[in-house]
Amino acid sequence: MLATRDVKLALLPALVVLAVFAAALGSLFRWSFLEFVPGSLQTGGLTLANLRAVLAPQYLATIRDTVVLSALTTLLTLVAAYPVAYALARTPSRRVRSTILVLTLAPFFTGAIVRTYAWILVLGNTVITWPVPMLFTERGVLVGLVHFSMPTMILILAAALSHIDPVYERAATSLGASPARVFWRVTLPLSMPGIVSGGLIVFAWTLSAFPTPELLGGGKVKMIANVVKDLGALALTLALLAAVGRLTAGRAS
Amino acid sequence: MTTVVVELRGCTRDYGAVRAVDALDLSVHESEFLALLGPSGCGKTTTLNLIAGFVPPTAGRVFLDGDDVTDRPPHLRGLGMVFQSYALFPHLSVRENVAFGLRERRVPAREIERRVGDALELVRLDRAGRQRPGELSGGMQQRVALARALVYRPRVLLLDEPLAALDKKLREGMRDELRAIQRSVGITTIFVTHDQAEALGLSDRIAVMNRGRIEQLGAPREIYEHPATRFVADFIGASTVLRGRAVANDRVAVAGVTLVVTSGALSSGADVELAIRPERVQLVPGGGDNVVEARVEGLVYQGAQTELTARLRDDQRVLALVTEPAPAPLEVGQTVRLHLPADAFMVLA
Numbered sequence: 386m387l388a389t390r391d392v393k394l395a396l397l398p399a400l401v402v403l404a405v406f407a408a409a410l411g412s413l414f415r416w417s418f419l420e421f422v423p424g425s426l427q428t429g430g431l432t433l434a435n436l437r438a439v440l441a442p443q444y445l446a447t448i449r450d451t452v453v454l455s456a457l458t459t460l461l462t463l464v465a466a467y468p469v470a471y472a473l474a475r476t477p478s479r480r481v482r483s484t485i486l487v488l489t490l491a492p493f494f495t496g497a498i499v500r501t502y503a504w505i506l507v508l509g510n511t512v513i514t515w516p517v518p519m520l521f522t523e524r525g526v527l528v529g530l531v532h533f534s535m536p537t538m539i540l541i542l543a544a545a546l547s548h549i550d551p552v553y554e555r556a557a558t559s560l561g562a563s564p565a566r567v568f569w570r571v572t573l574p575l576s577m578p579g580i581v582s583g584g585l586i587v588f589a590w591t592l593s594a595f596p597t598p599e600l601l602g603g604g605k606v607k608m609i610a611n612v613v614k615d616l617g618a619l620a621l622t623l624a625l626l627a628a629v630g631r632l633t634a635g636r637a638s
Numbered sequence: 639m640t641t642v643v644v645e646l647r648g649c650t651r652d653y654g655a656v657r658a659v660d661a662l663d664l665s666v667h668e669s670e671f672l673a674l675l676g677p678s679g680c681g682k683t684t685t686l687n688l689i690a691g692f693v694p695p696t697a698g699r700v701f702l703d704g705d706d707v708t709d710r711p712p713h714l715r716g717l718g719m720v721f722q723s724y725a726l727f728p729h730l731s732v733r734e735n736v737a738f739g740l741r742e743r744r745v746p747a748r749e750i751e752r753r754v755g756d757a758l759e760l761v762r763l764d765r766a767g768r769q770r771p772g773e774l775s776g777g778m779q780q781r782v783a784l785a786r787a788l789v790y791r792p793r794v795l796l797l798d799e800p801l802a803a804l805d806k807k808l809r810e811g812m813r814d815e816l817r818a819i820q821r822s823v824g825i826t827t828i829f830v831t832h833d834q835a836e837a838l839g840l841s842d843r844i845a846v847m848n849r850g851r852i853e854q855l856g857a858p859r860e861i862y863e864h865p866a867t868r869f870v871a872d873f874i875g876a877s878t879v880l881r882g883r884a885v886a887n888d889r890v891a892v893a894g895v896t897l898v899v900t901s902g903a904l905s906s907g908a909d910v911e912l913a914i915r916p917e918r919v920q921l922v923p924g925g926g927d928n929v930v931e932a933r934v935e936g937l938v939y940q941g942a943q944t945e946l947t948a949r950l951r952d953d954q955r956v957l958a959l960v961t962e963p964a965p966a967p968l969e970v971g972q973t974v975r976l977h978l979p980a981d982a983f984m985v986l987a
């Protein structure tokens with residue numbers, strides 16, 4: 386056992402990161418209550434106007450779409466990842482296990498952007514022809530998001546499943562449960578911690594997903610992060626214009 | 639002739655190069671309490687798993703009530719099993735754990751209620767129904783596991799070292815309780831253990847296992863008094879085995895001494911093995927019939943007694959338990975006289 390003092394010491398780096406992160410978020414939070422001065426990065430006095438602006442119908446729709454898309458992504462990722470995670474956690478064969486692991490981790494090595502461009506090719510009817518439009522639709526974005534979330538979900542679920550002692554499944558079997566019933570009454574409930582943490586992580590990061598909806602949505606599917614980027618880019622452009630304008634004006638005078 | 643409930647015919651189970659169970663034949667009778675006794679790794683759990691259907695035999699057949707069930711999946715065999723770790727479902731309450739088998743059998747809810755209540759009463763846990771298994775002591779968990787396995791009246795009860803995880807005191811109490819419950823329910827029971835005292839105290843018959851085979855099968859008294867092999871003798875506590883040659887039908891020459899052996903007729907001239915329990919060997923001051931000289935090689939003081947290891951003149955090892963206080967101080971290297979009573983010998987096959 387570690388002494389309490391050692392534990393505190395070990396937590397120090399994490400606390401530093403946390404403090405920096407909290408400071409950044411805090412200043413952003415403060416800014417959200419400050420008046421926006423068009424054409425400048427300067428702010429005015431305290432106001433609730435920004436908050437009111439976000440509650441405008443077009444933004445509310447984006448928020449709703451984002452939540453629905455994230456929930457769907459979480460659900461589909463869970464369903465798709467569970468069997469893979471089960472196989473990964475339970476196969477007695479080393480070769481099967483490392484094959485699954487390599488296939489699971491492969492997307493991590495390609496990076497988000499390259500992977501998304503690959504999906505543009507696949508969804509854009511270049512490789513296969515889809516019966517319904519995929520690229521630049523919510524469907525296409527969903528596919529991309531699920532794919533993006535799969536590796537992490539598989540790893541989290543596999544960790545949870547490998548912590549379940551198979552003796553519980555044997556016990557259920559000895560009590561007369563068929564394999565399907567064993568899964569439903571024992572394996573699934575005992576893997577709940579993994580389902581919850583995997584689901585939360587995927588849901589949370591899909592809420593703030595950016596490159597996937599940006600590229601696969603082609604401007605037609607907007608999630609919160611895309612709208613934030615659009616607004617941020619707009620504001621920066623204005624600030625830039627203002628700065629450039631002042632410079633030129635100064636020269637001229 | 640009693641009914642045979644479980645039968646293994648020539649069952650073998652290999653794990654890679656390891657032969658866990660080796661051409662095993664075994665019949666278990668109606669209402670019998672049979673112990674599979676043997677050291678760790680001798681194949682007891684595998685034998686139980688063959689019966690339960692968790693592992694298929696590499697060769698051989700398994701019968702239940704005369705039906706060949708070798709290919710029947712475990713959930714359709716209708717057996718009850720108590721696991722060494724109890725394997726109580728941590729996400730279900732005690733009641734739900736016990737109700738599990740009944741729900742799988744689609745028993746009506748009202749009847750489940752009643753039977754779970756009865757089962758919990760049988761194991762004296764009727765008040766712990768709402769608790770989670772994790773909140774119970776080891777002994778209570780053990781009883782829940784037993785109730786869970788008995789509640790749907792299985793044909794056979796399989797117990798894999800059910801007492802091994804309990805501390806000594808609790809173990810003895812549970813042993814008696816287990817036996818009482820088994821008697822009152824009258825269920826055919828197969829019990830795995832590596833503890834000879836447990837097997838002797840509980841069973842109608844004991845199968846002593848070694849390396850995937852049954853070395854001897856018989857009533858506890860028979861096993862205890864007439865071990866068939868050196869392995870069984872040693873495992874059952876007769877840890878001295880002397881090799882000798884029969885010189886008459888009741889005399890054996892061992893280490894230059896002729897010993898009188900009254901237990902069993904010998905054929906003169908044959909090589910024989912004699913087993914004797916250390917508690918039957920006595921330290922004596924003078925010579926006499928069946929007294930041998932031996933050099934003390936080791937002394938382990940155990941409080942009420944001292945375990946003495948000695949070598950005969952031909953280097954064969956004899957163990958003796960000397961009651962404390964010893965008649966004379968003992969020292970390693972000293973020569974002592976040991977009396978081996980004529981009726982204490984067990985002649986091994």
Ligand SMILES: Nc1ncnc2c1ncn2[C@@H]1O[C@H](COP(=O)(O)OP(=O)(O)O)[C@@H](O)[C@H]1O
Binds near residue numbers: 653656681682684685
């Ligand atoms: N699932 C398994 N995989 C590989 N070897 C096993 C497995 N189960 C048992 N064995 C081997 O089979 C032998 C018998 O094991 P087991 O039946 O568990 O013995 P016991 O219950 O008497 O201790 C041991 O050598 C053990 O290592």
Ligand SMILES: [Mg+2]
Binds near residue numbers: 684
């Ligand atoms: Mg075992």
